[in-house]
Amino acid sequence: MTMVVSMCRSFRDRALDRCFHCFPCLADPARRSSLCLKVALVTLHLLYVGILFLFYSDLIEKTKKEPWYTALYLLLFFATLVQYFITSGSSPGYVLDAMRALNDTNLAYKKSSVASKQPASSKNGSLVISVEGSQSGRNFQGSNTTSWSKLVMDMYPPGTSIRTCTCSYCNVEQPPRAKHCHDCDRCVLQFDHHCVWLGTCIGQGNHCKFWWYICEETALCLWTGILYITYLKANISRAWWKDAIMILLLIALSISIIFLLLLLIFHSYLVLTNQTTYELVRRRRIPYLRNLKKSRGHTLA
Numbered sequence: 680m681t682m683v684v685s686m687c688r689s690f691r692d693r694a695l696d697r698c699f700h701c702f703p704c705l706a707d708p709a710r711r712s713s714l715c716l717k718v719a720l721v722t723l724h725l726l727y728v729g730i731l732f733l734f735y736s737d738l739i740e741k742t743k744k745e746p747w748y749t750a751l752y753l754l755l756f757f758a759t760l761v762q763y764f765i766t767s768g769s770s771p772g773y774v775l776d777a778m779r780a781l782n783d784t785n786l787a788y789k790k791s792s793v794a795s796k797q798p799a800s801s802k803n804g805s806l807v808i809s810v811e812g813s814q815s816g817r818n819f820q821g822s823n824t825t826s827w828s829k830l831v832m833d834m835y836p837p838g839t840s841i842r843t844c845t846c847s848y849c850n851v852e853q854p855p856r857a858k859h860c861h862d863c864d865r866c867v868l869q870f871d872h873h874c875v876w877l878g879t880c881i882g883q884g885n886h887c888k889f890w891w892y893i894c895e896e897t898a899l900c901l902w903t904g905i906l907y908i909t910y911l912k913a914n915i916s917r918a919w920w921k922d923a924i925m926i927l928l929l930i931a932l933s934i935s936i937i938f939l940l941l942l943l944i945f946h947s948y949l950v951l952t953n954q955t956t957y958e959l960v961r962r963r964r965i966p967y968l969r970n971l972k973k974s975r976g977h978t979l980a
């Protein structure tokens with residue numbers, strides 16, 4: 680018996696190893712759960728629309744008469760899924776990436792200024808350039824850190840200590856409104872929240888995309904809800920189990936619509952007042968917001 684169990688285990692481990700070898704992204708548990716969520720979301724969308732077209736024969740008839748109506752609905756359906764994947768795959772704007780971009784800009788500037796000073800015609804000349812380039816690259820690492828620090832410190836009120844705005848996990852200076860995300864294990868610019876549903880953080884780089892995703896998802900759910908209600912109201916003879924499935928799906932859809940509408944209103948308010956969820960919720964814990972007067976506090980510069 681023990682032998683059979685151990686054989687099963689080794690077979691399972693070998694199968695998993697082969698699977699991870701073919702799809703390296705599956706080896707990471709966080710990426711695996713994110714992938715499972717994406718598959719679940721697509722399945723859920725296909726289920727709702729698939730059942731609608733399967734049960735609702737009037738909709739097929741309507742499609743034949745007014746193809747634009749169904750075409751528009753399907754366009755919204757695909758646009759929502761595309762927007763979901765675009766938002767999910769987009770970068771929220773990491774502090775380290777901003778630092779790296781600044782590094783690259785400074786390095787390119789240094790290289791171009793060094794190259795313009797050198798005659799670069801002989802073999803030796805090119806050697807000198809490469810050596811100098813690497814040296815400047817090394818010096819640059821040091822000068823670059825200060826330039827990032829200076830850039831960040833200039834954003835804070837005078838007298839702010841560098842220690843208070845340095846992330847203890849990444850060891851980088853955070854600009855105002857940035858926060859360390861423990862799920863991504865990185866500092867995010869204009870951090871809003873970590874979205875489990877999308878498997879990414881929402882920050883400066885993708886807040887706009889996130890708003891459009893919620894907007895499209897709300898519109899799609901509302902339209903689907905209207906089609907479900909129209910089906911249930913239609914006076915045609917049909918099997919009771921079809922009604923039961925449609926009612927159950929409609930209840931779940933109604934809960935999603937309420938949640939999505941509230942989320943859309945909340946994020947529209949945040950966009951209009953230039954705030955993030957984190958700033959609104961943890962206002963008293965954020966040093967640069969703590970001393971702001973309440974009347975001015977609704978809008979952030």
Ligand SMILES: [Zn+2]
Pocket residue numbers: 846847848849850858859860864865866
């Ligand atoms: Zn950090």
Ligand SMILES: [Zn+2]
Pocket residue numbers: 860861862863864872873874879880881
């Ligand atoms: Zn995150």
